Each structure stands twice: as C-alpha cells, then as structure tokens.
Amino acid sequence: MTSIGIIGAGQIGAAIARQLARHGIEATISNSRGPHSLGELVTQLGPSITAGTREDAAAKDIVFVAVPWTRLTEALSGLPDFGGRIVVDTNNPLQKQPLPPIDICGRASTAVVAEMAPGARVVKAFNHHAFWNLAAEPAKEGGQRILFYASDDAWAKAQIAALIERLGFFGVDTGNIETGSRLFQPPGGPLAGHNLVKMELGA
Numbered sequence: 001m002t003s004i005g006i007i008g009a010g011q012i013g014a015a016i017a018r019q020l021a022r023h024g025i026e027a028t029i030s031n032s033r034g035p036h037s038l039g040e041l042v043t044q045l046g047p048s049i050t051a052g053t054r055e056d057a058a059a060k061d062i063v064f065v066a067v068p069w070t071r072l073t074e075a076l077s078g079l080p081d082f083g084g085r086i087v088v089d090t091n092n093p094l095q096k097q098p099l100p101p102i103d104i105c106g107r108a109s110t111a112v113v114a115e116m117a118p119g120a121r122v123v124k125a126f127n128h129h130a131f132w133n134l135a136a137e138p139a140k141e142g143g144q145r146i147l148f149y150a151s152d153d154a155w156a157k158a159q160i161a162a163l164i165e166r167l168g169f170f171g172v173d174t175g176n177i178e179t180g181s182r183l184f185q186p187p188g189g190p191l192a193g194h195n196l197v198k199m200e201l202g203a
C-alpha cells in the first residue's frame with residue numbers, strides 16, 4: 001500500500017489531511033515544532049491521520065510539502081535522497097496576506113522546489129485553491145471540484161491523478177512543469193484561484 005506523508009500542518013497541510021481522513025486513508029502529518037504540538041489536530045482529523053516528525057513524513061511514498069515559501073529550504077534540507085518517491089508541491093511563491101509575490105526570476109516555482117528535493121519525482125498539485133475550498137467536500141453543485149496537476153514524470157502524475165480521483169475531485173492534467181504548472185501557479189497563472197467545478201453534460 002502506498003504510504004503518505006505531509007510536511008506542513010497549517011491551512012493547506014491540514015486541508016489535505018482532512019480530505020484523506022474523509023476516505024480513511026492513512027497519512028503522517030508533521031510541522032516544525034514536532035508531533036507533540038499536533039495532538040489536537042490529529043484528534044480532530046480522525047484515526048487515519050497520525051502526527052510524526054518531518055523525517056517520518058518525508059520517508060513516505062508520497063510526500064506532500066505544504067510550508068510557506070520562505071521556509072521551504074529549511075523544511076526540505078537534510079533529508080535523505082527521495083530515491084524516486086513522489087513529492088507533491090503545493091507551494092506558491094507568495095508571502096503571507098496580502099500575498100505579495102516573491103521574486104523567483106521568472107521560473108516555474110515547482111522547478112525551484114524540485115531542486116530542493118533531490119531524487120524526487122515532483123508533481124505540482126493541491127496549490128491553486130484557497131485552503132477552505134481545498135478542505136471542503138469535493139462534490140459541489142452536482143459536479144466535482146477541479147484540481148489541476150502537472151509533472152515531468154508520467155508515472156508520478158498517474159499516481160497523483162488516481163489519488164485525486166479517489167478523494168472525489170476531478171483532476172485535470174495540464175502537462176509538464178515548465179509550461180503546464182505555470183497555468184495554475186499563483187501569482188499570475190490564468191487557472192489559479194478559480195473555484196472550478198466539472199459538470200457532466202446534461203447535468
């Protein structure tokens with residue numbers, strides 16, 4: 001069975017954990033302060049989610065990274081090579097509210113994250129909704145909330161597409177990191193920030 005870890009237990013990390021918990025999918029969630037600080041959150045999320053260290057979470061098959069852009073280096077440093085495991089980059093190069101952009105010299109933000117995660121197959125996903133929409137029930141108005149994803153690795157993309165579908169979202173593959181991830185990369189990606197719902201024709 002595929003194991004899942006989450007580095008970051010704030011608005012986005014907890015929203016992802018909530019979606020996993022809804023389906024009874026096991027995951028280890030972590031933050032910078034250690035598992036003892038996550039007791040209340042994991043109790044609230046339910047029995048499939050356990051608190052661990054950053055290293056515990058980073059050792060899983062699929063590792064969601066959900067930390068502020070300015071803390072990414074610290075969150076990913078000193079970890080063993082990912083050895084072909086999957087990192088899901090949920091991060092955006094923005095400061096906290098009111099979200100001024102961080103200059104990354106015009107690069108795709110996931111390309112920057114990939115350099116911090118040696119050996120990882122990196123997928124950009126779970127980054128383009130406000131956290132309250134990401135945490136909400138994916139079934140909406142008779143349709144399914146859309147999640148975009150992009151990667152240079154076809155196998156990793158298929159694993160994340162399957163997880164997105166299992167969680168009840170409608171996944172849309174936008175292609176590779178250089179071109180596809182920019183479409184839903186805030187700030188400026190034309191698909192970022194929209195709360196889109198896939199409706200069946202005739203529904």
Ligand SMILES: NC(=O)c1ccc[n+]([C@@H]2O[C@H](COP(=O)([O-])OP(=O)(O)OC[C@H]3O[C@@H](n4cnc5c(N)ncnc54)[C@H](OP(=O)(O)O)[C@@H]3O)[C@@H](O)[C@H]2O)c1
Pocket residue numbers: 007008009010011012013030031032033034054066067068069071074075076090091092093094126127128129130131132
């Ligand atoms: N908030 C949104 O609506 C939203 C939407 C889309 C994308 N995003 C992106 O998602 C990412 C996370 O945002 P957020 O709003 O969830 O942030 P947040 O609420 O501030 O939570 C950040 C989390 O990262 C943890 N963290 C920081 N440094 C760490 C480290 N070295 N090791 C392990 N954990 C560490 C923090 O743990 P401690 O509290 O223990 O320090 C905290 O649990 C950002 O890149 C943001 O751009 C956010």
